[in-house]
Amino acid sequence: MKSTEEILAMIQAALPAAHVELVLNPSPSAQHSLRVAPADAFAVASFLRESVELALDYCSNVTGVDWPDKEITEKVKVTQLVDGEEKVVEETVKRIEPGCLEAVYHLYSMRRAHEAIAGPVVLRMRTVNRTDQVQLPSLTFVWRAAEFQEREIFDLFGIVFTGHPDLRRILMWDEFEDHPMRRDYVDPDDYEYEPTPHDEVLKRAEAQSKSAGVTA
């Protein structure tokens, strides 16, 4: 099995225009990953699957990760005029690092499974932000295994996979509106709440009493 660096070099040799970077993993598992720009993801994924040497024909796991906006406090040295003199003063600056949603693909090879003990090849891609630009290209046409798992990410994280053949909610019900696996998701008081006829009656009664000048 090739190391992640070697795989990166192979991708860069075959697709020089693709933006791929290495993301190191400091844990003892040493499963490093490759971060792909969403625009190049389909080409890179197709290359990984079709390459004779790698033959990553099996996409084991697809999942999402939520990285919310992070507030970072930093100490910055600033030159300031204090009593007519220029002094270097330390200032604490707060800045907000924008968050994103990430899709992670774990790839293996079945055709070349018995040649060496292989770790997963981890492919990741990130959305621009967490609110309105949450599109990523779907890799379902490269690996059919991603079909249900991308639907699950769409359901639970809210990443919209463009080009997915059947992007619907999979675990939550269709009328559900939020994305429960996001870090900032708040449980509703009552999952089963539906407006009942009783509420309408109450509203009408309130409106009537208001027009009659009665205050409750």
Add this chain to the structure above:
Amino acid sequence: MSTADMKVYRPPVIDIIEEGDELLEVAMGPHHPSTHGVFRMDVALDGERVIRLKPVFGYLHRNHEKIAEKASYLAAMPYTDRLDYFCSLTNNWAYALAVEKLAGLEVPERAEYIRVITAELTRIQNHASSIGFLMQEMGASGTPLMYAFRERERILDLFEELTGSRMMCNYMRFGGCRVELPTGWLAKAQTIVDGLPKFIDEIEALLTGNEILMARCQGMGILKPDLAINAGVTGPMLRATGVNYDLRKVDHYGIYDRFKFRVPLGDHGDIFDRYMIRVLEMRESVTILHQAIKDIPAGPIMDPKSKIRGFRPKPGEAYGRIEAPKGELGFYLISDGSGNPYRYRVRPPSLINLTILEDMCLGHNVADVVLIFGSVDIVLGEVDR
């Protein structure tokens, strides 16, 4: 290489039927006796022929992943029992393996042997009862299932003696196992394992040559190997198509490289092959069990470096996977250095094996859908999580 000539495996589309034909739309489930729980298939029928089939699930969804992310690493262990409640010990193992990769823990030899013994016993009872359920769906009401459950009870008694619970075992820990084997447990396990080949012979004598079984299973629900690989199908389903991919042989996780066993492979990828693979895998599990019970060494069962309290792995991530009875069960963990996982993900084999359910069922009669679905061998606790 160009991506233009790459083979694409699209989900099937509805055939255009002739003008004037009427489609009958049936919701099979969620309360259908053959659905192993609460699962729905939205089926469109042309006469009795299936034209479209969309699985609908989520009825048992409880957001297992979120619960685990809010709890400590260890607190997620009993929750993994509830994923595939037939095979809690293999679920425990997969999760423990992922955390061990994340934290760099070593498992002592004796604990590895205990893990192999419990996992192979789990595999046998899972395959036996899945065959029993398949026969139940074929109309062989009761008898084969009760034969399987008789043997399963014996194995569950062993689990109860070891872990205190028959199905929700919660037995493995990061870097070992929870408790030492009770006195005389291995001898009891040996007796049960010695009786297993007779049970497998019995179930084969009852079923394998049965005319009804052959008529309903052979050539039914065929899955092609290239589609199976592309759709991420794993476990007996994949090996029935003839793809030699068993993680016990590929990853050599645990100590599986020490045992001599074979990986049974199918030829046709139909229901009958899936049934045969399960029978043969039970036989192979028995040979592994004989070797493991004979060779198990004395020694500690926990890594001394592993901490039960205040367990905080260094930041990083790990993906660990094992060959669970239903397929590849994987756990993906991201640690941010705190006491609970930042991201906790289960790769459920049952869910992903259902991806190609529609491909297998199209064109068959609606009565065969029940069989094809039964041959996938799923547990809804794992599909919905």
